Amino acid sequence: MLATQRTRRTREHTGPTPHSVSIRAKMPSSKLPEHLLLERRRQEDLREEAILITKYNKMFDLKNDWERITDRSIQKNTVQRRVKDLMEQRKLELDERRQKLRELLSAEDEEYVREMEAKHETLEERQNKMCERAKLLKAKRETERQAFVEEKLDQQWREQCEELRGVLSRRHQDEVCVDRMQQLAAKADLERRKQEEEAMYAQLWEKDRLAKAAREEQEAQQQIERNRFGIKAMVDTLRTQKASLQAKKLEEKRLIAEEAKLLIEERELRSLEEERASQQKRLLQKQHKSSLEKSMKLKLQREAKEQQEELALDMKILEQLLEESRNEAHEMVERKHRRREEEQKYREFLQQQLEEETRREKELDRLIDVDVAAMWSKRIHQWKLEKEARNRLMRDVMETRRKQLQEKLQKLAYEKEVLKRDCEEIMAAVEEHNKLEDERVQRTKMINKNYESDLLAQIDHQKSKKDERKMEELREYNEGLQTEAKYQQRLKNVLSSATSERKTHPMRRPQFEVTGQKMV
Amino acid sequence: MFPGYSDAYIEPSSAQDERYSFIAEWYDPQAALIRRYQFLYYPKDSSIEMFDIKNRRKFLSRTKFESVRLEDLYIGSKVSIYSRQLTFVDFGDQFTESKLISKKEKTFALIKPDATSKLGVILNGLRDRNIKVTKAQMVQMTRTDAVKFYDEHQSKPYFNSILEYITSGPVIAMEIVGSGVVQKWLEMLGPSDPSEARTSNPKSIRAMFGTDELKNTAHGSINATAAAKELEFFFPSSGAAFVGTAKYENSTCCVIKPHAVKEGLVGDIISVIMDAGFDITALSMQTVQKANAEEFYEIYKGVVAEYKSMVDELCNGSCVVLEISGNDQDVPSKFRQLCGPSDPEIGRHLRPKTLRAMFGKDAIQNAVHCTDLPEDGILEVEYFFRIL
Secondary structure (H helix, E strand, O other), X not given: OOOOOOOOOOOEEEOOOOOOEEEOOOOOOOOOOOXXXXXXXXXXXXXXXXXXXXXXXXXXXXXXXXXXXXXXXXXXXXXXXXXXXXXXXXXXXHHHHHHHHHHHHHHHHHHHHHHHHHHHHHHHHHHHHHHHHHHHHHHHHHHHHHHHHHHHHHHHHHHHOHHHXXXXXXXXXXXXXXXXXXXXXXHHHHHHHHHHHHHHHHHHHHHHHHHHHHHHHHHHHHXXXXXXXXXXXXXXXXXXHHHHHHHHHHHHHHHHHHHHHHHHHHHHHHHHHHHHHHHHHHHHHHHHHHHHHHHHHHHHHHHHHHHHHHHHHHHHHHHHHHXXXXXXXXXXXXXXXXXXXXXXXXXXXXXXHHHHHHHHHHHXXXXXXXXXXXXXXXXXXXXXXXXXHHHHHXXXXXXXXXXXXXXXXXXXXXXXXXXXXXXHHHHHHHHHHHHHHHHHHHHHHHHHHHHHHHXXXXXHHHHXXXXXXXXXXXXXXXXXXXXXXXXXXXXXXXHHHHHHHOOOOOOHHHHHHHHHOOOO | OOOOOOOOOOOOOOOOOOOEEEEEEXXXXXXOEEEEXXXXXXXXXXXXXXXXXXXXXXXXXXXXXXXXXXXHOOOOOEEXXXXXXXXXXXXXXXXXXXXXXXXXXXXXXXXXXXXXXXXXXXXXXXXXXXXXXXXXXXXXXXXXXXXXXXXXXXOOXXXXXXXXXXXXXXXXXXXXXXXXXXXXXXXXXXXXXXXXXXXXXXXXHHHHHOOOOOOOOEEEOOOHHHHHHHHHHHOOOOOOOOOOOOOOOOEEEEEEOHHHHHOOOHHHHHHHHHHOOOEEEEEEEEEOOXXXXXXXXXXXXXXXXXXXXXXXXXXXXXXXXXXXXXXXXXXXXXXXXXXXXXXXXXXXXXXXXXXXXXXXXXXXXXXXXXXXXXXXXXXXXXXHHHHO
């Protein structure tokens, strides 16, 4: 690198000559000579200050943290403490409640136990009660027994007390007497009624007898009448039979006449039919003839036409042939001959046809005849059947009629027999009734007599008894004047009560009822 | 040991055995997720078998399990098996579906305000006709609800009177299940006019309790689609829509236990309660989770020896929760007297007229739970009707 090309430093200045260089003087430094020191000092100051600040901050951070943590822990602890307190309190409460519950339950249990025991005690009490009850029952039974004994003693006294019994018996006797009076009255009544009844029965019997006689008479008359009536009825039936027979005969006659009429009609019909058949036949023949004629005419016409055509053709051909050869004339003659033969044939055929026709007609006639004959035979057969049926019906009717008559007669005879048997039965019944009636009267008479004697004996007995008792009473009166008053008192009591509760003798009731009843 | 182990001999399952298959779900609280199982039920010896679908292996080999019955198995039912509460969500196969779908027909029943006092009789009628109640809720309808429910009657002249009548008191909405239940329920109701019902069908509900065509005791869906619609209205799948009718005042809680519900004693129990002069101001049919049951019974923990079995019994199916109220303060103690001793055996000796004596079986299955401590009544009512 060349020197010239070098970039000049700021302090160097090249002169106009080579190698002339001047250097510009250096300016003294603006900075203080100890500026580094100062700088360093300043930096150190700053650092110290920063350290101080961070230290300060750190310290306060620490303080803050501490405060925060402490606060939090304090709060937490407080909360925990409170919770714990609450829990404890709750636990205490719970314990308290549990205690209460425990007490309650145990108290209850005790009470239950006590109650159970009390219940057991009641068993003894119950035993005591039962004992008491047994005693009570015993006492009750004793009193009842006492009362019963009392009553029995009383009864004994009553039965043994002659006076009382006397009074009672007197009363009884009075009653008996009254009853006897009633009985007697009733008996008289009964007697009277019986007599009345007998009279009534006699009357009734008489009436019955009369009625019976009248009835018998009537029956006899009726019998006669019935007999008469039976004959009359028979005559009637015979008459009716006769009339029916006559009617039957008339009917038969009528039937015969009808038959004759029918036969005439039939004949007429047949003739009519024959006529009609012949007419029809004629008509048919005419038709057939006309048709045949028509066909023949047509045929002839056609044939004539054909012949003409043929002739024309032949003529044409002949003319042609004449021109060709004359020998053909012979042929013509031959042809003519042939035609004649043909005609002959045709005529024969026609004849045949006619014959056929006549034959067919004959056949037709014959067939019609056969038909008519069959028809007639059928109808006659039918008439015969009808007639037979009628005759059979007639016979049946006659038979049944005869049977009916026979039955009626039988029935009549049976009725007669029954009537007779009834009559006999009634007679027997009347006889038996009479016999029974007599027996019954006899029996009642016997019973009444017995009863009368019984009553008389009773009366005698009572009378004798009464006399005896009177005698005794007199004797006792003398003896027991002292006890009389007491006895009288008691008697009075007893009697006043006895009258109401006195029982009637069971035998007494039906007697009264008998007297009160009406004989049936 | 495996939970399903038992010494009893179980016949090995064979293809000939009749079996019902369901898809069951169980919420695993440890893993906090829902597990699905195939659940098999053999009616021959009432044994069950479970199969884990996700892990493809047997979960429970065939075991006799007497407390599960075929009637309890339907879609939506809950059964607890060895402390696991299973919910049936679907049929497992065609056979089960075809066998059980007709039996599990649903319909909607609404008991109107004038007939809520006849609830016991109506429930007994349902039980006699072999109809199950699967959901029930006492509801106070507002006017807007009623308008929505009776939408199709809006143009009718009696619309306003219907609204007034239906909002006049609490109503009881029920989902009832059984074969041909739509028709059966309508037959049970009888003709809509009670006077006509009295002549044509005197044993029907409307004939017995209805007053006129408006106050005709109860409502039933006309057909299956209407039933589905009305059920969706009252028991929406998205959660509760109606506010309960509980008063939380002068009241006590009564829980009819699952065993009594299964035996169909609800109607009788309710009748007895009402006859004793108590008012039922809230009613709800609920299925209690085990955790909730434990919480509910916490007061009994350590007090009664049967605490665990009580909890198990409470979550062994659906139960009916009632709020019993009266006019005075001592309703809880009075109602407790009606319930009687907790052991029905003692009850039968000492208080034969009490609920537990009449309907209970033993100390655990004692028909009803009632609030024991008088001051806990409202607490328990609140637990069921507000917290759950």
